[in-house]
Structures are given as C-alpha cells and as structure tokens.
Amino acid sequence: MKYLRYKKDGDVCFGVLEDDRVTKLDGNYIEGTAEKTSVTLGLEEATILPPVDAGQVIGIGLNYALHAEEQGKPLPDEPMMFMVSPSSVIGEGEEIVLPTLDHRIDYEAELAIVIGKEAKDLSRENALSYVFGYTCGNDVSDRHLQKKDGQYTRAKSYATFKPLGPVIETELNPNDVGISLTLNGETKQESRTSDLIHTVEDVLMEITAVMTLKPGDVILTGTPSGVGPLSPGDQVEVEIEGIGKLTNHVQK
Template sequence: MKYIRYRKEGTIHYGALEGDTITRLDGNYIEGPVQKLSTGDSLGEVEVLAPTEPRQLLAIGLNYALHAEEQGKPLPEEPMMFMLSPTAVIGQNAGITLPTEDHRIDYEAELAVVIGKEAKDVTKEEALSYVLGYTCGNDISDRDLQKKDIQYTRAKSYATFKPLGPVIETELDPSHTQIKLTLNGEVKQDSNTSDLIHNVEELLAEVTKVMTLQPGDVLMTGTPSGVGPLSPGDELEIEIEGIGKLRNYVNK
C-alpha cells in the first residue's frame, strides 16, 4: 500500500494512493491501524506533503561500496550514524534553499526507512517487522561545513535540506531496489540497494542498540555513487523502484 499525507483546502489528510486517486483514511497511519473512508481525492488537486513528521531523523554515511570508492575512503566496518534536524524535512515539489552559493552543496538520493512501532535492541531477524514502509529521501549536504566541522549535523540540517516523499510504500524489498537521481533531466545517480554495505536489517539492529526509535521516525540509509553540486534553478527527481518519484527544485 502507498500511504500519502496531503493538504486540501487548508486541511491535512492521510490517504491511500492507488494510481492518481487518493482514498482518505480515518486517521494517521503513523499512529496505528486505519480504515479507508468513502471520500476520494484526485492527486492532481492536492498539495502532497512529506509522508511523515519524524521526531528523530538519522542517517548513515558511506553505506554504498561505490560511493565510498568515489570518496576515496575505506569501507566502514560499522554503520556510521549521525543525527539530523527533523525541521529540515520538506515534501514533494517543495523548494530547496541554498543558504550560500559560496559553498559546495550536494544532492544525495537515498532510500529512507519509516519506523512503524517502537524499536529498541531489535535483532536483524526481526528488524523489518518494525518498519512501516519506505520513501524517497534527499540528503542535501554542505560539503564545506562537513570538512570544517568534521561531524555532519550542521552541514545537513538547514531548513529544506531533507526532502522526503512522495509516499510511504509498505510493500518493498529493501535489499534489491533500483534508485536513481536526475538533475535537470540528466541521470546523475543510478544504482541498486544491493550495493549497500550494511543492509536495512543490520542498520536497524545497530541503531537500536544505541537509541529507541518511535513510529514515524526516519532512517536514511546512505547514498550511491554519483553525488554532485546544486545550483539555483536546478530541478531534481529521485526515483526509487516501487515507491515513485520525489521531485524538488532549488530556489533561485
């Protein structure tokens, strides 16, 4: 099922997306079981929002083998985890604001995992049972600040730096899923989650040794090779097999 969060006539709704038709739900799919209502909306007539409002947003660095290679860094023996600000999250068709044009600020297409129930000390074998579903993510990153700070929080937490969406897909094989990013119509990243160094099950097991994840929280799983800089006016599209296309633009 594809869950979608959207605004229509000033009111936020939660729905199930089938084709271009949204069937409204009787509640928030993050909070628990929901039922479909008889009310329907057309996808083209609503504002699609980020499908979750995470209380915790965290990411994994250097988690694709080819990306580590292009960065000239060794493969990490353990997942390299770091926290991001949830206030950076935006949704479908929203603008990305570059705080300065003097820094190199890169796109990073990522598979994002949305947590479905409280998770602490989960095993790899049970990890996927704690997942509500998956969405597209873009881990916008200021490379100058990354080098300056060493740690990544500031470089990746500016407002608008974390596009998520357009939906949460509940039926997906995260171990073998195509992921692609185009910049102004040109393919820049084209890979598969089979290139992940640490798969989703391993990531959840390691992360929940450290912290407790709550429903709606998001884990961004790392980016493939092909990262590159953004400029004002750029248009981005991230497509993940089975989920759909996350579209954003860079404000001029």
Template sequence: MKYIRYRKEGTIYYGVLESETITRLDGNYIEGPVQKISATDSLDEVEVLAPTEPGQLIAIGLNYALHAEEQGKPLPEEPMMFMLSPTAVIGHNAGITLPTEDHRIDYEAELAVVIGKEAKDVTREEALSYVFGYTCGNDVSDRYLQKKDGQYTRAKSYATFKPLGPVIETDLDPSQTPIKLSLNGEVKQNSNTSDLIHSVEEILVQVSKVMTLKPGDVLMTGTPSGVGPLSPGDELEIEIEGIGKLRNYVNN
C-alpha cells in the first residue's frame, strides 16, 4: 500500500494513493490505525509533502559494495551511523538550495526506512516488524565540509538537503530492489539493494542497540556508486521500483 501526505487548499491530509487518485484517511497513518473516508483527491491537484516528519533521521555511510570500491575504501565491518537534522527534510517536487557554489555538493539516491513502532534492542528475526514502510531519499552532501569537519552532520543537514517521498510503500522487499537516479534525464546511479553491505535488518539491530527509534523516524541506508555534483537548475529523479519516483530540482 502507498501512503501519502499532502496539502490541499492550505490543509494537510493523509491518504492512500492508487494510480492517480488519493483516498483520504481519518488520521496520520504513522500514529496508529486509520480508516479510509469517502473524500478523494487527484494527485495532480495537490502538493505532495514528505511522507513522514521524523523526530530522528539516522544515516548509514558507505553501505554499497560498489560505492566503497568507487571511493577506494575498505568495506565497513559495522554500519557506520551518523545523525542528520530532521529540519533538512523536504518533499516531492520541492527545491534544493545550495548554500554556496564554491563547494562540491553531491546527490545520493537512497532507500529510506520509515519506523512504525518503538524499537530498542531488536533482534534480526523481528527487525522488519518494526518497519512501517519504505520511501525514496536523497542524501545531499557538501563534500568540502565532510572533509573539513571529519564527520558528516553539518555537511548533510542544511535546509532542503534531505528530500523524501513521494510515498511510503509498505509492501517491498528491501533486500532485492532496483534503485536509480537520473540527473537532467541522464542515468547516473543504477543499482540494486542486493549490493548493500549491511542489510536493513542489520541496520535496525545495530542502530536500536544505540538509540530508541520512534514511529516516523527514518533510516537512510546508504547510496550506490555513481554519486556526483549538483548545480543550480539541475533536475533530479530518484526511482525505486515498487515505491515510485521522487523528483526535485536545484534552485537557481
């Protein structure tokens, strides 16, 4: 099922997307059981928002084997986790603002995991039961600041640096899912989550050892090979099979 959060005529709604039609729900799907109501909206008449408002946004670095090879780095023995600011989150069709054109700022297509219930010290066997669903993410990153700081929070937490969306898909196999990013119509990243070094289950096990995850929190699972720089005016499309296409542009 595809869950969607959107704005129409100044009001935020939650719904289920089927083809181009949204059926409204009577509440926030993240917060608990919801039911469909009779009202419907057309997808092309609404503003699609980020499908969750995470209290915590946790990323995993260097988690695709070919990306590690591309970077000339050894495979990490454990998931390399770091925190990002939730205030960086934007939605589908929203603009990315580059704070400066003097730094190299890259796109990174990622599978994002949305937590469905409180998770602490979970086991591998039960890990996926804590997942509400999956969405597309773009981990926009300032490479100059990454190198300068020696850690990633500042470089990846600027406003608009974390596009998410357009929907949360609940029926997805995170271990075998094609993921692709196109820049101005040209495919730059084209991979599959089968290349993940640490699986979604392993990420959940390791992150939940450190912190308690809450409903709506997001785990960014890493990016495939093919990352590259952004420039004003660029148009991006991230496609994850089963979820859909997340489109954003870089503000001039």
C-alpha cells in the first residue's frame, strides 16, 4: 500500500495512492487509526508533502562497499549512525537550496525506513515488525563541512537537504530492491539494497540498542557509489523499485 501526505485547500491531509488517484483518509496512517473516505482526487489536484512529519531523522554512513571505497574510507564494522535535523526535510517537487556555491554539495540516493511503533532493543528477528514502510530519500551533503567538522550533523542538516517521498510503501522487501539516481536525466547511481553492508534489520537493531525510536521517525540507510555535486538548476530524481520516484530541482 502506498500512503502519502498532501495539502488541499490549505488543509494537511493523509491519503492512499491507488491507480494514480488519491483516496483521502480520515486520520494519520502512522497512528494506525486512518480509514478510507469517499473523497478521491488526482495527484495534480494537491500539493504533495513529505510523507511523514519526522520527530527524529537518523542517518547511516558508508553502508555500501563501493561508496566507502570512493570516499577513501574503510568499511565500518557496525552501522555508523548520525543525527540529522528534521527541519531539513522537504517533499516531492520542492526545491533544494544550496546555501553556498563555494562548497561541494552532493546528492545521495537512499532507501529510508519509516518507523511504525515505539522501538527499543529490537532483535534481528522482530525488527521489521516495527517498520511502517519505506520511502525514497536524498541525503544532500556538504562535503566541505563534513571534512571540516569531522562529523556529519551540520553538513547534512541545512534546510531542504533531506528530500523524502513521495509515498511510503508498506509492502516491500527492503533488502533487495533496485535504487538509482539520475541528474538531469543521466544515471549517476545504480545499485540494489542487497549490496548494503549492514541490512535493514541490523541497522534497526543497532540504533535501538542506543535510542528509542518513535512512530514516524526516519532512518536513511546509506547511499551507493556514484555520488556527485549538485549545481543550481539541476533536476535530481531518486527511484527505488516498488516505491516510485522522488523528483526535486535545485534552486537557480
């Protein structure tokens, strides 16, 4: 099932996408209380929002071997986690704003996990039962600040640096789907989540050993090789098999 948030006539609404039409729900799907209404509309009739209003956004770094190689860094023995400000999240069609043109600011296609219920100290066996679904993410990153700071929070937390969406897919095998990114129509990243160093279950297990996750929290699982810089006017599209395509432009 594909779920999404949208704005219509000034109201924030929740819906389910079926055959390119949205059926409005009477509540928030993350809270588990939403049921279908009789109201339907086309995607072009509404403004698509990020599919979740995340309380926490957690990133996982260097989780594909070839990406670690291109960054010149060793493979991590365990998931390398960092925090990102949820104020950096934007949705489908919104503009990515580069705060400076003096730094290299890269795109990063990522599978994003959306948590469905409170989770702490998960096991590998039960981890996926705490997931609501999965969405497309673009982990935009300021490489100059990553190197300068020696950690990732500032480099990845600028407003508009975390496009998510357009939908949350609840029926997906997260450990074996295709993931790709195109920049101005040219494929730059292409891989499968089966190449993850640390699986979705392992990521969930390790994060919840440290912190409690709440419904709506988002985890970015890492990016394949092929990352590169963004420039004003670029169109960047992240596509994940079974979920769909997330499209954003860089502000000119």
